[in-house]
Amino acid sequence: MNISEDIKPISYLKSKTADLLKQVNSTHRPVIITQNGEPKAVLQDHESYEKMRNAIGLLKILSISEKEIKNGSAIDNDKALEKIKDKLT
Template sequence: MRYSSQVKPISYLKANAAEVLTNLAEQREPMVITQNGEAKAVLQDVASYEETQETLALLKILALGNQDVIAGKVKPVADVVARLHAKRAST
């Protein structure tokens, strides 16, 4: 995705806020807002933001799991399955 087509100055956002929000929701492409020629913020629709947060959460879980593997904090699958079967049989 190229952000260069979605770069707007803050004055554009101020003058066209409702239109910007509508476009964000419809196009689902983030918009970079500049101030004095420098990128200062990124606007995106709520659905895209939520998807990004969910993706980041999953990546964090994977990274934590990978750290556990590297640290040797793992158990053989057969042991885990046996434990689950034993727990299920006791209930």
């Protein structure tokens, strides 16, 4: 991994947008866009972005589940299936 390839100034983005898109889609590594030497944005390929969103969604579900188990509001599978069947009928 060459970090200099993954950090680009906004002027590079403006002049070489197609090249940057090709880079992020082929390497699947995000590129950090800087403005006045400060990181301001991240350019990422769609596939990696979707995988990241899905992973965050799963982590949120796990977090909610852990809280429900800790506070005693979780129910076992049999009761959950019963409730679902009742709602469907």
